[in-house]
Amino acid sequence: MTRTKLRLAVVGAGPAGIYASDILLKAERNFDVSIDLFDHLPAPYGLVRYGVAPDHPRIKGIITALRDVLDRGDIRIFGNVRFGTDITLDDLKRHYNAVIFATGGVRDADLNIPGIDLDGSYGAADFVNWFDAHPDYPRTWPLEAKEIAVIGNGNVALDVSRMLAKHVEDLMVTEIPANVAEGLAASPVTDVHVFGRRGPTSVKFTPLELRELGELRDVDMIVYDEDFDYDDAARAAVAGNKQVFVIDKVLNQWRQREVGQASRRLHLHFFAKPVEVVGDEQGKVSAFRYERTRPDGQGGVVGTGEIRELPIQAIYRAVGYFGSPLPDVPFDAERGVIPNHEGQVLVHDPATGENRQMYGVYATGWIKRGPVGLIGHTKSDAMETISHLINDLGNWWTPESPTEDSVVAMLEERGIRWTDLDGWHRLDEHEIALGAAEDRARIKLVSREEMVDVSRGE
Structure with a gap:
């Protein structure tokens, strides 16, 4: 029997997206996996970097755990890429078997x-x-x-x-x-x-x-x-x-x-x-x-x-x-979440009046369950979504162009100044050096342009 390969896109590089990726890579399965993580920000970690007061040293422990996952090198990162403008749901269908949305609530x-x-x-x-x-x-x-x-x-x-x-x-x-x-x-x-x-x-x-x-x-x-x-x-x-x-x-x-x-x-x-x-x-x-x-x-x-x-x-x-709607993805405006059953995204069928599964599309984290719970909940949440993703193998998308290079070619063709894992390391080192000059752990860069320039070594 030939092993299937799952090409997975994850939109959102905060704890929810990183944990889901890690759980899938460690899960028992009979197929290979290749994961691309997309985020609209040039740097990863989502609300851990941008939602917690700077005088919280314990957050550094969470960042260390997330960093360890990314630094293994088995998950590609594409930062500074906006879903809905730089890449669309149709693009993801062309290059991947499935997508998990982990966009949180901002x-x-x-x-x-x-x-x-x-x-x-x-x-x-x-x-x-x-x-x-x-x-x-x-x-x-x-x-x-x-x-x-x-x-x-x-x-x-x-x-x-x-x-x-x-x-x-x-x-x-x-x-x-x-x-x-x-x-x-x-x-x-x-x-x-x-x-x-x-x-x-x-x-x-x-x-x-x-x-x-x-x-x-x-x-x-x-x-x-x-x-x-x-x-x-x-x-x-x-x-x-x-x-x-x-x-x-x-x-x-x-x-x-x-x-x-x-x-x-x-x-x-x-x-x-x-x-x-x-x-x-x-x-x-x-x-x-x-x-x-x-x-x-x-x-x-x-x-x-x-x-x-x-x-x-x-x-x-x-x-x-509160969560924000994403283009071409169902959204529950009352609750600020993507409608789903245990992470399987649901779309309303006007013909039957019922909700049916939107194959190939999944959710995890706050955009799945609403903005409640701490990091521990995010992990169990991701496990639930991943188990459905694995079991839904028969309903994955069939992409026309599933090679890893094709995604890079698409972003380059569109002139998108995306950042990768090496770029995050460059930015990280740059911010730490800025901090060291003033006897501080780090000083964050504030400008997106500057973050991207440093990340890309430009």
């Missing part, structure tokens, strides 16, 4: 309250992309507010709050670029207020993230006694869940701290449901209005009808990420 989920579009209201993801030197975002960020609200109780909300409240001198050991350091240095911020609609035992952030907040130099951590009047459900959560127990312990330690000496304050407000962002005559953010909630006895909350208002000049919504 834009902010909406928060539908009056005033959310006022001047001074921002999405957390956009701010993160700015401070992480994403090449497709502006170089400057408006940091003019003294009092700021951050809406959300997940790790992104804490990242954003920490970056807003932290003194820029304490970030200079990290890889933040000069334009970001300059922007943060000029910020007049004195108070950052973080709001969550539920209580302290229902937060979505991890103990590690919370602890890091309490270690900020010259920043007082302020929590409010009224938020710690627990009901039975909250007490049961503390007793029955180690993570909740640790979070509760950290917050209660902060309640005992003496405050009033620091130049900046970071406030955590619980039981606060967003009602409205209030604007001034110029259409700028001037206050945040919220309803006080209380426990409903079932682990949820209900409104109390008590409305409060806090003066602020900027507000960041950190209520989750």
Whole structure:
């Protein structure tokens, strides 16, 4: 029996795409595999490079694991290639047997309250992309507010709050670029207020993230006694869940701290449901209005009808990420995902009114399941998708031009300045050298042109 060869395209070179590639290469199968990984950015790693605050050294561990996979050399990378413009679904059908979309979620989920579009209201993801030197975002960020609200109780909300409240001198050991350091240095911020609609035992952030907040130099951590009047459900959560127990312990330690000496304050407000962002005559953010909630006895909350208002000049919504549609690929606009059954992409058939499998097309990561879960979920998610891909062998595409050279020829013919693994190593070394000159681990390049020039050795 002749062994079949699977030519696979993976769109998205973040953890989801890299793990899926690695899992397929290590899986039991009776065919050969050749994988090409495409990304619209010149550098790999997706949200690990562009979605996490620069003062998170533990992310380096994840990057090391991803780097080890790529450095084996059995996965080709094509960076700076945009799906939908530089290459299309029809192109992939011509050169591959199947494609996995692992494009994640990069834009902010909406928060539908009056005033959310006022001047001074921002999405957390956009701010993160700015401070992480994403090449497709502006170089400057408006940091003019003294009092700021951050809406959300997940790790992104804490990242954003920490970056807003932290003194820029304490970030200079990290890889933040000069334009970001300059922007943060000029910020007049004195108070950052973080709001969550539920209580302290229902937060979505991890103990590690919370602890890091309490270690900020010259920043007082302020929590409010009224938020710690627990009901039975909250007490049961503390007793029955180690993570909740640790979070509760950290917050209660902060309640005992003496405050009033620091130049900046970071406030955590619980039981606060967003009602409205209030604007001034110029259409700028001037206050945040919220309803006080209380426990409903079932682990949820209900409104109390008590409305409060806090003066602020900027507000960041950190209520989750959201996927973006891809050309020629089905998309569920409600959930921000590609419709799928365990990673097999589904297309709506108007004739039958049913969803049927779109052969050859798969999804993994956040674009498959929505923006929830950490790196561990991404691995199990990829395993599910890969097992279907392997079992669907009879339904793969039959490409006209499946050779590895044909893809390179196509990109060259179109004049696309793509980057490869050697190019990433050149960029990596260049950024590390920039950092070494200032006693820092790395300084990221911000300009796409410059990233591509360095990668291509031009």
